Amino acid sequence: MKHLPAKYKAVVLPEYHPNVIRAMLGLKIKEKNIPILKENEVLVKIEAAPINPSDIAFMQGGYNIKKTTPCVPGFEGTGVVVKSGGSRSARALEGKKVSCFTQKDSDGTWAEYFVTHPEDCISLSNDMPIEQAACFAINPLTAYGLFETARLNKSTAIIQNASGSQVGNYIRALAEMAGTEVINIVRKKETANMLKEEGAKHVLISSEDDFQEKLKDLSHLLKAKTAFDAVAGQMTGILYNAMPAGSKVLVYGGLSGQPIGNIAVLDAIFQDKHLRGFNLNAWRKAKTPETIHEITGELQQYFIEQKLVTHIQGSFRFDEIVDGLKKYLGGMSKGKILLTP
Ligand SMILES: NC(=O)c1ccc[n+]([C@@H]2O[C@H](COP(=O)([O-])OP(=O)(O)OC[C@H]3O[C@@H](n4cnc5c(N)ncnc54)[C@H](OP(=O)(O)O)[C@@H]3O)[C@@H](O)[C@H]2O)c1
Structure with missing residues (x-):
């Protein structure tokens, strides 16, 4: 595994605000310490993470998931697993390119590094383009x-x-x-x-x-x-x-x-x-992990063959988050905005 820095940059939401402009303008870029992983956790070096409608509702405090603030928003993204906590399934992902997500009360994907669980990672084919992988774990x-x-x-x-x-x-x-x-x-x-x-x-x-x-x-x-x-x-x-x-x-x-x-x-x-x-x-939970594995495999193939394509309207660095959000809110149908390190 590569040498890891002691600190990384993350977008931080200090508090929820029902007014989306205020929530957006309240966002800060903060340095955080690389955390010590629990046994069944992996550390993902994030390459890209999208802005979704759920992120907007989340920042307004209007989503069904509420995290303890201050927190890092972002429910999904893509990157490479650079460290594992040591469990068998976590170790199996070391060095792998993944699409990952979280629904837990923990920091999200709008950051250079993201901690999640192996079951919340989808192992990706090398042929999967990054910008498609960034938006793969939820919407498809x-x-x-x-x-x-x-x-x-x-x-x-x-x-x-x-x-x-x-x-x-x-x-x-x-x-x-x-x-x-x-x-x-x-x-x-x-x-x-x-x-x-x-x-x-x-x-x-x-x-x-x-x-x-x-x-x-x-x-x-x-x-x-x-x-x-x-x-x-x-x-x-x-x-x-x-x-x-x-x-x-x-x-x-x-x-x-x-x-x-x-x-x-x-x-x-x-x-x-x-x-x-x-x-x-709930739909995922009603399926076996094997069925979900088959479905994600089928969907990945559609993306690789470009039968499914996520439209991307632009990319912004994490420290340009406010510009990225403004662009997204100005025309959501034009495509996803990706946030990158
Ligand atoms: N239930 C679930 O498990 C689940 C999972 C994933 C996503 N979702 C939901 O799926 C929906 C689409 O997500 P997405 O990521 O695909 O969206 P997206 O690509 O970011 O685009 C959002 C779309 O919503 C339209 N829109 C926004 N506000 C609207 C309103 N008040 N009335 C009518 N249209 C409006 C936008 O149109 P304009 O261009 O006109 O703004 C745009 O076409 C969202 O509601 C999201 O929360 C649900």
Whole structure:
């Protein structure tokens, strides 16, 4: 193993703030000591870590994971395991390139070094590009898990909102491979144009006057009985009410920041419609480690063959975090922002 420095740089969130600008401007760059590892821990030298919507909600104190502050944000990233705590599974990762994540009350990935557990690392092929590996541990599996529901429902068509997102982008790609039609919903015309240029067939803009009518007509025409909702608020009810009888809406994000609403009572009673949540961690836990290994292997291959591609709009060093966040918040559909040492 290479010689390790005594200290490393990290982005630190001193405290949560509901106002995203204040939370963002409160971030500091601090030096931390390289920690002493517990037996079942590994030290990852981070090469890149993305900014996700969960990071924004986290900094605002509005995510389901709350860490003790001050803390280092960042739920995922990629790098090389440079040290292990000595357990068998930790040692097996030494020197390996990994995608890694954490959901624990410990420092996150927006730092030069990151401590995690072997089960929260995905060992990567050398052919996996760094920028794709940085965003590999959470969103592609989320898209896979959501799409699995559409497969189980035998849906020949699905609906998704926030379709300019990277999860939306992977879902479109998985649907194309499976021959499933996708009704994409976005909130901005420029995002609709971007998706159409990429080849998306059905794109609806939620801010247009006839949106709900168009959604109802198209979902009935295509028999779209599964919807993936990342927005929540009134949008959940709009999806639910527009869909044919027997439909399922999976809420997996709360981008609107609003409680779910607007569900038609008669549809709930008489149309056999279902609403439920989707949470990647629960989905993962319901699978054996062997199955997850197979799925991550399949997904890696898609990235290597460029059947799945994460759009990246820019890279910023950890000490440029505020500029990176501003760029991301200025246009999330343009792609991920990566943070690098
Ligand atoms: N449940 C789970 O386990 C799980 C796991 C992973 C991700 N997620 C969720 O998946 C969603 C997508 O994540 P991502 O990383 O793929 O996103 P992303 O690539 O960073 O893009 C975010 C997208 O959300 C759109 N958006 C933001 N606020 C919106 C609003 N109020 N109404 C409608 N659209 C809005 C953005 O559109 P503009 O360009 O118009 O801003 C952009 O297309 C997020 O909600 C995330 O929390 C859930």
